[in-house]
Amino acid sequence: MATSPRDPQLKFEPWTDPDAQPYVRIDRVTKKFGDFIAVDDVSLGIYKKEIFCLLGASGCGKTTLLRMLAGFERPTAGRIYIDGVDMTDIPPYERPVNMMFQSYALFPHMTVEQNVAFGLKQDKLAKAEIAKRVTEMLELVKLGQFAKRKPHQLSGGQRQRVALARALVKKPKLLLLDEPLAALDKKLREHTQFELINIQETLGVTFIVVTHDQEEAMTLSSRIGLMNHGEIVQVGTPTEIYEYPNSRFVSEFIGSVNIFEGRLIEDEPSYVRIESDDLDRPIFVDHGVSSAPGATVWAAIRPEKMLMSREKPAGDDNWTPATVRDIAYMGDLSIYLLRLASGKVVRVTQPNVYRHADERITWDEQVYLHWDPSSPVVVTK
Amino acid sequence: MIARVLHRLGLDGRTAVIAVPYLWLLMFFLVPFVIVLKISFSDAQISMPPYQPLLHWVSEKALQIQLNFGNFAFLVEDNLYWKAYLNSIWVAGVSTLLCLLIGYPMAYAIARSQSSTRNVLLLLVILPFWTSFLLRVYAWIGILKNNGLINNTLMALGVIDQPIQMLQTDFAVYVGIVYSYLPFMILPLYANLEKLDLTLLEAAADLGCRPWKSFLKVTLPLSLPGIIAGCLLVFIPAVGEFVIPALLGDPGMLMIGKVLWTEFFNNRDWPVASAVAIALLLFLVIPIMFFQRAQDAEAGGGSHR
Numbered sequence: 001m002a003t004s005p006r007d008p009q010l011k012f013e014p015w016t017d018p019d020a021q022p023y024v025r026i027d028r029v030t031k032k033f034g035d036f037i038a039v040d041d042v043s044l045g046i047y048k049k050e051i052f053c054l055l056g057a058s059g060c061g062k063t064t065l066l067r068m069l070a071g072f073e074r075p076t077a078g079r080i081y082i083d084g085v086d087m088t089d090i091p092p093y094e095r096p097v098n099m100m101f102q103s104y105a106l107f108p109h110m111t112v113e114q115n116v117a118f119g120l121k122q123d124k125l126a127k128a129e130i131a132k133r134v135t136e137m138l139e140l141v142k143l144g145q146f147a148k149r150k151p152h153q154l155s156g157g158q159r160q161r162v163a164l165a166r167a168l169v170k171k172p173k174l175l176l177l178d179e180p181l182a183a184l185d186k187k188l189r190e191h192t193q194f195e196l197i198n199i200q201e202t203l204g205v206t207f208i209v210v211t212h213d214q215e216e217a218m219t220l221s222s223r224i225g226l227m228n229h230g231e232i233v234q235v236g237t238p239t240e241i242y243e244y245p246n247s248r249f250v251s252e253f254i255g256s257v258n259i260f261e262g263r264l265i266e267d268e269p270s271y272v273r274i275e276s277d278d279l280d281r282p283i284f285v286d287h288g289v290s291s292a293p294g295a296t297v298w299a300a301i302r303p304e305k306m307l308m309s310r311e312k313p314a315g316d317d318n319w320t321p322a323t324v325r326d327i328a329y330m331g332d333l334s335i336y337l338l339r340l341a342s343g344k345v346v347r348v349t350q351p352n353v354y355r356h357a358d359e360r361i362t363w364d365e366q367v368y369l370h371w372d373p374s375s376p377v378v379v380t381k
Numbered sequence: 382m383i384a385r386v387l388h389r390l391g392l393d394g395r396t397a398v399i400a401v402p403y404l405w406l407l408m409f410f411l412v413p414f415v416i417v418l419k420i421s422f423s424d425a426q427i428s429m430p431p432y433q434p435l436l437h438w439v440s441e442k443a444l445q446i447q448l449n450f451g452n453f454a455f456l457v458e459d460n461l462y463w464k465a466y467l468n469s470i471w472v473a474g475v476s477t478l479l480c481l482l483i484g485y486p487m488a489y490a491i492a493r494s495q496s497s498t499r500n501v502l503l504l505l506v507i508l509p510f511w512t513s514f515l516l517r518v519y520a521w522i523g524i525l526k527n528n529g530l531i532n533n534t535l536m537a538l539g540v541i542d543q544p545i546q547m548l549q550t551d552f553a554v555y556v557g558i559v560y561s562y563l564p565f566m567i568l569p570l571y572a573n574l575e576k577l578d579l580t581l582l583e584a585a586a587d588l589g590c591r592p593w594k595s596f597l598k599v600t601l602p603l604s605l606p607g608i609i610a611g612c613l614l615v616f617i618p619a620v621g622e623f624v625i626p627a628l629l630g631d632p633g634m635l636m637i638g639k640v641l642w643t644e645f646f647n648n649r650d651w652p653v654a655s656a657v658a659i660a661l662l663l664f665l666v667i668p669i670m671f672f673q674r675a676q677d678a679e680a681g682g683g684s685h686r
Contacts, residue, residue, distance in 0.1 A: 072583055092586040105584035109602050118598075122589035170588065 012222065013237075014047035021084075023048040023206055024069070024174060029078030031064050038064040040230035041078075046223075051200055051207040053217040055253075056227035062210045065227075066176050069208065070099045083173055093122075098172040102179040104163035106151040112138070112162050113147040119170040137169040140199060157188050164196075168203060177209045181216055193219050214254050218242070226250055242302075247381045251300040258306065258346045260299045260376075264291060272378065273317070274299050278342040284317035286373035291380045298379050303349040305375040308336065308367045319370035322346065324363055336361070338369060414662075421655035422448045432651050452656035462640065462657065466664065469637040472551070472626075473619035476558040477566075480615045481608065483559065484566035488607075489600075491567070492574035503571070506564050518557055518628050525553050525629070553629035558619050565614040573607025574600070609672075617665055637661055 014020040022045030031039040039061040046052045054062040067073045069080060071092035079088045087095055098119070106115050116137055120130045138144045141161040151159055160183070167175055180196065181189045197220060200207050211217050217224050218238045225235045234241060234250045245251035248259060260283065262276035267289065274283040274297060283299045291297055313319040322338035325345065329352075336348040346369065352360075361367055392400070423432040424447075439445045456462045491502045509517060524530045525547040532544040547553055577600060585595035623638030630636070637657065644654035 070583075070587060072586075092583070093589050093591055097587075099584075099587045101580050101584060103578070103580055105578065105580040107581060107584070107599060118585070118590075119588035122594075166588070 012049070014050075015045070015223065020047060022046055023050075023083055024208070025081040026065070026069075027079045027081065029065070029068060029075045029080060031061070031068060031073060032076045037230050039068070039075075042227075042230075042232050043078075044225060044232060044235065046206065046208060048206055049200075049204050050222045051197070051209060051220050053209045053211055053221035053224045054227060055211055055214060055217040055224050057253075058212055060227040061230040062212075062227050063178060066099075066178055066208065066210045069174070070097055070176055071095050096173040097176060098167040098170055098174075099176040099178065100163045100167045100180055102182060104151075104159050104183075106159060106162055106166070108151055111148050111150055112143060112154070115151070115162055116166045116169050119166065123170070133169055137165045140168075140202070141165045156183055156185075157192065160184060160192065164199070168199070168205065171203075172205060174206050174208065177207060179211055180209060182211075182213070189216070196220065218254075226253060228253075243377070245300065245377060245379065247379050248298050248300065251377060251379065256303055256347055257300045258303065260301070262297060262299060263294055264289065264297055267291070271373075274376075274378065278340055278344040279320045280341065281319060282317050283376055284373050285376050285378055289378045289380075291378075295380065299376040300379060301371055301376050303335070303347045304333075306346065306348045306369055306371050308338075308348060308350065308361055308369060310361070310365075310367060313368055313370040318373060319368050322367055322369045324361060324365045324367065327363060334360075338367070340369075417655045417658055420651050421452055421659050422450070423652050424449050424451075425650045425652050430651065431649050449652065452652045453660065455653060456656055456660055461635070462637075462660075465635040465637045465640045466661070468635045469620050469622075470664075472554060472558070472636065473616050473622070476555055476562065476619050477612050477616040479555065479559045480563050480566040481612060484563055484570055484611060485608070488567045488570035488574055491571050492577070506567050506571075509564065514561060515624065517561065518625055521553070521557055521560065521629060522548060525556070548629060549631045551631065551634065554626050554634065557625035557629045558622060561625065562615040562619060565618075566611040569610035569614065570604065570607040573604050573610075577603060609676075613669065620665060621661060 024044075024046040026042055026044040026046075029039060029042050030037065042061075042065060054065060056062045064073060068075050069082075069087075071087070071090060075088060079086055081087065082095070082097065087097075107118065110118065113134055116134045117130050120133060125133075134147075135144070138147055141164055143158060143161055143165065146154060146158060151162065154162065160180070164180075167177075181192055184192060193216065207220075209217070209220055211220075221238060223235060223237055224241050226233050226241060228249055234246045236244070241250060242254050245254065251257045251259070260274070260276040260278055262274040262279075262283065264272055265275045265282060266273035269288045271287065272285045272289045274285065276283060276299070285299070289297065308322075320340055322340050324336055325339050326337040328335040328337075331352070333349050333351045336350065338346045338348060340346060348369065419435055420432055423435055425431060426433050433447075435448065436444055436446050487506075491499055491506070494502060522529070526532070527544040527546065527548065529548070531547065532541075535541045536544065581599050581603070582595050585599050586592070590598060621638045621641075622636065623642055626634055626636045626639055627642075641654055641657045641661075644650050644657060648654075
């Protein structure tokens with residue numbers, strides 16, 4: 001547990017260490033299906049004991065990349081190394097890699113026990129050793145009492161755990177998970193996410209997870225690789241991806257965001273001012289931006305970082321008058337949709353700190369929107 | 382209107398729909414079976430029909446039933462019947478095995494082919510049914526006989542100087558049965574193999590299984606219902622097959638279908654012919670019933686998904 005990525009005391013950030021060698025290295029991999037480029041010149045380094053999430057919309061190439069790691073697809077170009085060994089031409093049955101399939105792909109004619117033992121039997125382990133490891137693994141996923149059942153006699157959540165056990169029992173160097181939680185209902189999914197993290201920490205196996213669910217990626221992963229049209233658009237920790245997106249696409253894909261298109265009117269190393277047609281006053285950002293003055297840039301501000309007040313804020317920047325158009329009460333927080341003078345609709349979330357609603361801003365009220373100079377993220381693409 | 386009539390009869394639409402096939406089976410399977418069963422217990426006599434009735438009045442008030450088990454005893458006593466049964470089962474068994482060995486790879490290839498070519502291939506499997514079964518067996522005579530297609534070709538090529546005797550041999554019977562019943566093996570196998578989830582094979586490979594072993598461990602056991610269905614569809618009609626051995630086989634070849642024919646038409650001994658038929662049915666049905674029971678027991682709790 002010492003090197004837990006969840007433990008804030010002992011930071012697990014091998015990617016910041018210049019001497020650390022990636023455990024899995026994807027080197028300029030391209031995969032074409034006919035004319036269609038599914039994966040386009042992707043390079044990635046994934047470190048030991050990471051939970052790395054490949055995140056993207058369907059058809060972005062994340063599953064193809066995963067299948068190339070498993071050996072079911074051969075890259076059109078590029079190489080794949082696992083633990084320093086070139087795996088590109090190794091068939092799936094000789095790779096030290098196991099996969100948990102989205103459909104789980106449990107063998108319907110075998111019991112839970114036989115499913116889990118299947119991989120070990122292929123390695124020709126002794127019977128006693130197989131039995132011992134299967135029992136251990138079934139205990140770990142809390143399925144000991146279901147060992148003699150067939151897959152069709154299990155619930156969805158139980159099948160998911162059999163699939164996990166079957167993939168982990170061979171102690172792979174790398175575990176690939178294809179949409180591991182997609183088939184579960186919401187409550188079970190949340191619970192399973194944490195269970196998955198616990199198991200990963202107990203066994204110390206490197207995980208690569210494919211998902212289209214950003215929430216899943218945020219909670220599970222040590223780092224996220226966001227994919228779009230076969231390319232990796234950004235790699236970073238969940239915080240980096242959320243707070244420092246490198247493009248409009250990334251900021252919009254993860255969470256919701258308000259984007260203001262504008263021009264740089266002041267460009268200093270320590271601050272910038274952006275003028276936007278949607279706002280009366282400029283946006284002041286308290287850090288420099290690498291872009292030419294006068295160039296079009298986009299300032300992205302997260303809904304929870306926009307504040308509302310009835311009094312006019314002090315200062316000349318970072319505020320604008322707005323009208324409340326709609327409120328969605330979610331219990332823990334409320335989502336406000338406000339309209340600016342330009343007609344642009346802005347989304348603001350506010351935690352419901354107090355129980356009484358008397359003081360809350362309500363429909364059709366005129367308010368001032370403001371934000372901290374550190375809140376906007378300026379992107380140039 | 383129909384609904385009201387049915388209602389008055391105490392039937393709802395559902396019962397009526399189910400009743401139709403049951404009536405059909407009753408009329409054309411159960412009733413003839415009972416008739417054959419009845420004849421098998423009667424005595425042969427020269428009359429029209431050529432057997433004594435089972436029931437007859439001994440006096441005004443007494444109806445006597447007379448069951449003659451002699452026909453069945455005769456089947457056991459005369460080893461002709463035993464030999465014919467065993468030979469038929471042997472021929473049918475070998476033919477079924479050959480059909481499986483040929484049909485499985487074909488069904489597998491069709492199931493794995495691209496969906497555009499798959500329908501064409503399936504059509505080719507069914508295509509022979511457009512021609513009468515009898516004509517197709519006759520066609521084999523033309524191919525196999527001493528101055529037939531194969532012998533003439535081989536002689537013209539100088540491979541042989543004497544024609545090879547193929548017609549009227551066991552070989553010809555096997556050729557005829559395998560050829561005729563192969564589609565009945567391929568179709569259920571195809572229906573099964575086509576449903577196989579290919580990610581299961583990927584999962585097997587992922588867990589360290591080489592392709593050939595994946596086939597043995599995953600594809601083959603999962604296709605077992607298809608194998609069984611195909612084998613039954615070939616084996617059962619092949620046991621009672623009459624036309625193919627009569628046309629292609631050695632006249633001396635003992636097959637139960639032919640024995641039945643001889644008893645019925647040449648000897649005009651309907652009771653013995655019926656007893657042969659009933660015994661054949663028992664031979665086939667009892668193992669199948671046991672097999673079904675075993676399968677149900679193994680499925681345990683139903684195979685609902």
